[in-house]
Amino acid sequence: MLAVKIxxxxxxxxxxxxxxxGVILFFGAVLMTVGNGIxxxxxxxxxxxxxxxxxxxxxxxxxxxxxxxxxxDVMGGKPLKxxxxxxxxxxxxxxxxxxxxxxxxxAGLAFVLNGExxxxxxxxxxxxxxxxxxxxxxxxxxxxxxxxxxxxxxxxVSAQARRxxxxxxxxxxxxxxxELDQKKxxxxxxxxxxxxxxxxxxxxxxxxxxxxxxxxxxxIKGIIEYRALKKxxxxxxxxxxxxxxxxxxxxxxxxxxxxxxxxxxxxxANEQLDQYFAGGNMFAEPGLIEEGFxxxxxxxxxxxxxxxYDLDAGAYNLVLLKLKDGGAAQVTLQKLNDFFRENRxxxxxxxxxxxxxxxxxxxxxxxxxxxxxxxFIFFVAIIVIMNTLSMTALERVSELAMMxxxxxxKGFLRRMFILETAILSxxxxxxxxxxxxxxxxxxxxxxITTTNEILQMVYGGEKLSPFYSWADFRFGVLQLGVVxxxxxxxxxxxxxxxxPLDAMSRE
Amino acid sequence: MNVIxxxxxxxxxxxxxxxxxxxxxxxxxxxxGAFLSIVGPSGSGKTTLxxxxxxIDTPTAGTVKIQDEEITALPEQTITDxxxxxxxxxxxxxxxxxxxxxxxxxxxxxxxxxxxxxxLIDSRVKELVRGVGLIDQIEQRPxxxxxxxxxRVAIARALVTNPEIILADExxxxxxxxxxxxxxxxMRQLNQSEKxxxxxxxxxxxxxxxxxxxxxxxxxxxxxxxxx
Numbered sequence: 001m002l003a004v005k006i007x008x009x010x011x012x013x014x015x016x017x018x019x020x021x022g023v024i025l026f027f028g029a030v031l032m033t034v035g036n037g038i039x040x041x042x043x044x045x046x047x048x049x050x051x052x053x054x055x056x057x058x059x060x061x062x063x064x065x066x067x068x069x070x071x072x073d074v075m076g077g078k079p080l081k082x083x084x085x086x087x088x089x090x091x092x093x094x095x096x097x098x099x100x101x102x103x104x105x106x107a108g109l110a111f112v113l114n115g116e117x118x119x120x121x122x123x124x125x126x127x128x129x130x131x132x133x134x135x136x137x138x139x140x141x142x143x144x145x146x147x148x149x150x151x152x153x154x155x156x157v158s159a160q161a162r163r164x165x166x167x168x169x170x171x172x173x174x175x176x177x178x179e180l181d182q183k184k185x186x187x188x189x190x191x192x193x194x195x196x197x198x199x200x201x202x203x204x205x206x207x208x209x210x211x212x213x214x215x216x217x218x219x220i221k222g223i224i225e226y227r228a229l230k231k232x233x234x235x236x237x238x239x240x241x242x243x244x245x246x247x248x249x250x251x252x253x254x255x256x257x258x259x260x261x262x263x264x265x266x267x268x269a270n271e272q273l274d275q276y277f278a279g280g281n282m283f284a285e286p287g288l289i290e291e292g293f294x295x296x297x298x299x300x301x302x303x304x305x306x307x308x309y310d311l312d313a314g315a316y317n318l319v320l321l322k323l324k325d326g327g328a329a330q331v332t333l334q335k336l337n338d339f340f341r342e343n344r345x346x347x348x349x350x351x352x353x354x355x356x357x358x359x360x361x362x363x364x365x366x367x368x369x370x371x372x373x374x375x376f377i378f379f380v381a382i383i384v385i386m387n388t389l390s391m392t393a394l395e396r397v398s399e400l401a402m403m404x405x406x407x408x409x410k411g412f413l414r415r416m417f418i419l420e421t422a423i424l425s426x427x428x429x430x431x432x433x434x435x436x437x438x439x440x441x442x443x444x445x446x447x448i449t450t451t452n453e454i455l456q457m458v459y460g461g462e463k464l465s466p467f468y469s470w471a472d473f474r475f476g477v478l479q480l481g482v483v484x485x486x487x488x489x490x491x492x493x494x495x496x497x498x499x500p501l502d503a504m505s506r507e
Numbered sequence: 508m509n510v511i512x513x514x515x516x517x518x519x520x521x522x523x524x525x526x527x528x529x530x531x532x533x534x535x536x537x538x539x540g541a542f543l544s545i546v547g548p549s550g551s552g553k554t555t556l557x558x559x560x561x562x563i564d565t566p567t568a569g570t571v572k573i574q575d576e577e578i579t580a581l582p583e584q585t586i587t588d589x590x591x592x593x594x595x596x597x598x599x600x601x602x603x604x605x606x607x608x609x610x611x612x613x614x615x616x617x618x619x620x621x622x623x624x625x626x627l628i629d630s631r632v633k634e635l636v637r638g639v640g641l642i643d644q645i646e647q648r649p650x651x652x653x654x655x656x657x658x659r660v661a662i663a664r665a666l667v668t669n670p671e672i673i674l675a676d677e678x679x680x681x682x683x684x685x686x687x688x689x690x691x692x693x694m695r696q697l698n699q700s701e702k703x704x705x706x707x708x709x710x711x712x713x714x715x716x717x718x719x720x721x722x723x724x725x726x727x728x729x730x731x732x733x734x735x
Contacts, residue, residue: 005611012606013606399605406590406619501558
């Protein structure tokens with residue numbers, strides 16, 4: 001009580017110095033709170049907009065995959081490797097307590113071969129739509145047309161991809177059976193809507209380095225909009241898994257219906273398969289091509305009934321995993337990789353951050369930059385407070401030495417100094433935290449949005465949504481406590497060196 | 508009965524490459540209830556001797572006993588507690604705590620003692636503040652008091668714990684002659700009423716007439732002692 005009384009009165013007496021320390025603590029606390037709020041909002045936003053809408057917590061990829069960045073860095077890169085041993089992987093993932101659910105998909109770049117117009121490309125996410133919607137129930141909304149039906153062939157083109165196609169290739173994609181909606185057209189297209197080239201299907205060919213891809217015609221069933229990070233996820237168009245597999249010449253689920261003889265399996269296992277087709281055109285002999293066979297006939301002939309077989313029998317190149325609430329991603333990641341290694345499975349698990357590549361690194365970078373900024377603020381605060389307190393200690397040597405001389409222990413003086421700083425921290429830092437929380441809520445109310453991709457990383461989405469929880473509050477108080485303690489350490493050393501003799505006049 | 512016994516006390520201070528011998532071997536015995544004045548010119552070792560007796564400095568050689576307890580080898584915390592319970596200090600420049608008022612300054616050592624009943628603290632403080640003539644200024648802070656009044660507060664603070672010994676280093680050096688006279692009379696009066704041993708250093712001949720025993724130092728040596 002005595003120490004508190006003296007500490008408080010000293011704060012009041014030395015108002016100038018107290019104010020200097022207080023103002024630094026105040027602004028430090030405001031910046032720290034807002035910074036922590038932005039980081040927390042970014043974490044929450046990223047978690048909601050990336051993990052919960054697109055990647056899941058972990059991604060299983062082929063062990064042969066050179067880089068972990070499989071989702072957003074594939075443009076122009078090599079196609080993703082197919083996961084071997086998927087049945088074993090599936091079995092193991094299904095047995096894991098920490099894993100809530102998993103979604104096998106295919107992802108990659110395909111060329112768009114639309115005849116009369118310039119060719120383009122599209123990022124495709126091949127999914128079983130039923131499982132996809134169960135795994136990511138809120139990820140997409142339909143802007144035009146409808147969703148794919150389970151087992152149905154078709155593609156859901158992102159609104160962004162449609163705009164890009166119009167901008168660079170001059171055609172407007174429209175879902176099957178949909179009338180042109182003028183309101184959805186970009187301004188230049190509205191002016192020329194009468195001559196607007198409409199396309200209701202895409203001819204896609206997988207960008208496969210092995211030249212084994214084929215082109216397939218896929219009807220557009222709907223135009224989708226991703227719920228968040230539209231510019232980032234808008235790169236991806238959702239296609240039914242079997243069409244994707246066909247365009248990459250992957251093994252499809254339907255292929256499981258085909259019984260292959262032992263000799264056939266041996267033949268397919270031969271890595272030099274292309275040599276059997278070398279040296280000529282297999283359709284060169286005129287008599288081999290049946291006259292009067294139209295494209296529609298071929299399509300009808302080759303149309304497959306997509307029921308009665310297991311889609312999982314076909315190829316996948318990614319498995320997205322969602323962990324149960326509280327599931328430790330790092331621990332699960334380690335556990336999965338240990339299992340895969342021990343069982344010689346040709347896969348590895350990576351974090352969602354690694355899976356999204358540059359984007360993930362950028363989020364880590366933004367987060368680090370914010371943290372470094374906060375640490376810098378604290379560092380400056382610590383130095384200034386330390387300096388001011390040390391000066392105060394030196395100015396009060398005689399008074400403090402007298403206290404020691406008449407029986408005060410070192411601990412009493414230290415307590416007095418810690419209390420002075422703690423009171424300032426509590427008052428000014430506390431006020432700073434309260435103001436910081438108010439700023440956070442004002443920022444939320446301000447509805448600040450951005451289309452800039454880098455800023456979206458800072459915001460954790462399109463909208464700046466800083467967030468402050470009790471955990472953040474406790475962390476903030478802890479940070480303030482640490483700053484106070486670090487700032488007072490050197491002054492305490494100065495105080496500890498004051499000896500009773502300093503109170504006496506010396507000869 | 509002897510309250511202080513000093514034997515062969517020496518004190519050296521390093522000063523650059525040389526050593527200054529502040530005390531060159533002092534032997535001294537002080538009886539309980541003494542009102543002892545240490546006199547001598549500046550640099551004679553008066554303050555050094557007071558510091559060593561008051562346990563705020565340690566001798567280079569020799570021993571100091573307070574109530575038969577050898578104090579030179581005691582650990583720091585024990586010495587701090589010894590100062591709190593057995594020794595009171597009056598400083599030349601008063602050394603009051605500026606943010607505390609008269610009452611709070613006087614009660615400060617009692618609060619350091621802990622477990623002292625509040626009622627006892629209040630009555631003891633009032634008794635002493637009244638004794639030093641400052642009851643009307645009890646709520647005032649040091650900045651609102653004159654030099655003489657501040658020294659009276661310092662005296663009350665030194666006495667509040669009922670110490671065996673009160674050490675005063677040039678207690679009147681910063682006071683005018685009239686105030687000095689009243690301070691010394693007060694100290695003498697308290698010495699008689701409280702039976703507390705007072706040891707004070709001075710080089711003011713006027714002060715000496717209040718002492719009942721005097722020792723004289725010169726160049727770190729005790730060169731004279733006498734009873735008035």
